[in-house]
Amino acid sequence: MRRGSGLFAVAIFFLLSATFSTITSGAAEIPTGIATDPILQPPPEDGKPIEVTIGMHIVNISSIDEVSEQFEIDAYLFEGWVDKRLAYQSEGPQDQVRNYAIGQIWIPQLEMINAATRRQVDEVSIMVSPDGAVRYAERLIVRLSSRFELRRFPFDQQQLVVIIHxxxxDGPQVDFKLNDASTWTASEFKSYSSLAQWHLISLHSEILTAPTYGGLTMPEARFEIDVKRRSMFYLWKVFLPLLLMVFLSWAVFWIETSDLSNQITVAVTTILTVIAFAFAISATMPRLPYLTYIDAFFLECYIFVFLAVVELMTVHVTHRSELRRDLGLRIRRYSRWAIPAAFVATNVIIAVHFLG
Known part of the structure; x- marks a missing residue:
């Protein structure tokens, strides 16, 4: 019985030894298996940065959301650089370009640092000329965030920015240069752009340097798209209804002072209508820590509708007293032109402050 137990222990010992040797030998082979192909490393430039020509062609801007301060673009991103390791002897007119796939050669890794979603790349083209010049192009769709200046909203003009690092x-190894051949003009959007609220003006680009950790810098390519809002929607759907509501509140100035019931009905109905209207369109308004032009106009309408109620109650209280009845009538006569004049003057001041 003891002899059988000893043989069983010896067998277990050899089994564990063999397993440990297999694991150890497998671990030793891991570095060899993941050795990187030299062609996937940046080309040697004697310590100098690799000059990468960069350009962008905007195919479409599918949406601009001022509430979330984001926009979505469909575009081509172009890159170009020289990798002497890929140079070859052309074998004829048909051998002037050779195509490669992702993962076969080194490609600069670029990122859109203001992207709100992952960049969706649909198509990629990598072509190499006999002299080693590489031309890279990708079709991408991405949603980006950009700081909107909405103080003049809805009569504003925005600059949508695409920032590429x-x-x-790869930052210290790469230097950017603009590709002027990929110039974009707004005329391309006239036939198919879905941005009914926006008019696309122009696109311009520049190369800057961005600071990084340790006092180092890296190149930064900025593509700035200028767009201007078409404000007719807000004029017809927001400003005009609000003006009519304010005008309606002034109807109390022309109702007989003794007819309190109808005056209160008009005033309260107008206030409730303005409040309901504000709630109805609040989802389409940007949520900002500062006042925009349309916010100021809303507040002005609230105040002047409230003033109509204050005037109504003042005239009613004075009209009930025989001694002050004439005062109430004078207030009513002055209100008929003083409050509308003050409304116009306030509108001019607000327009100059926000739009001037």
Whole structure:
């Protein structure tokens, strides 16, 4: 019985030894298996940064959301650089370009640092000329965030910004240069743009340097798209209804002073209508920590509708007293022109402050 137990222990010992040797040998082979192909490393430039020509062609801007301060673009991103390791002897007129796939050669890793979603790349083209010049193009769709200046809203003009940096690992090895051949003009959007609220004006680009950790810098490519809002929607759907509501509140100035019931009905109905209207369109308004032009106009309408109620109650109280009845009538006569004049003057001041 003891002899059988000893043989069983010896067998277990050899089994564990064999397993440990297999694991150890497998672990030792891991570095060899993941060795990187030299062609996937950046080309040697004697310590100098690799000059990458960059350009962008905007195909479409599918949406601009001022509430979330984001926009979505469909575009081509172009890159170009020289990799002497890929140079070859052309074998004839048909061998002037050779195509490669992702993962076969080194490609600069670029990132859109203001992207709100992952960049969706649909198509990629990599072509190499006999002299080693590489031309890279990708079709992308991405949603980006950009700081909107909405103080003049809805009569504003915005600058949508696409900011591109090399990936931090490639940052010190890459230098940007603009590709002027990929110039974009707004005329391309006239036939198919879905931005009914916006008029696209122009696109311009520039190369800057951005600071990084340790006092280092990296190149930054900025593509700025200028767009101007078409404000007719807000004129017809917001400003005009609000003006009519304010005008309606002034109807109390022309109702007989003794007819309190009808005056209160008009005033209260107008206030409730303005409040309901504000709630109805609040979802389409940007949520900002500062006042915009349309916010100021809303507040002005609230105040002047409230003033109509104050005037109504003042005239009613004075009219009930025989001694002050004439005062109430004078207030009513002055209100008929003083309050509308003050409304016009206030509108001019607000327009100059926000739009001037």
């Amino acid at each position: 090399p990936f931090r690992v």
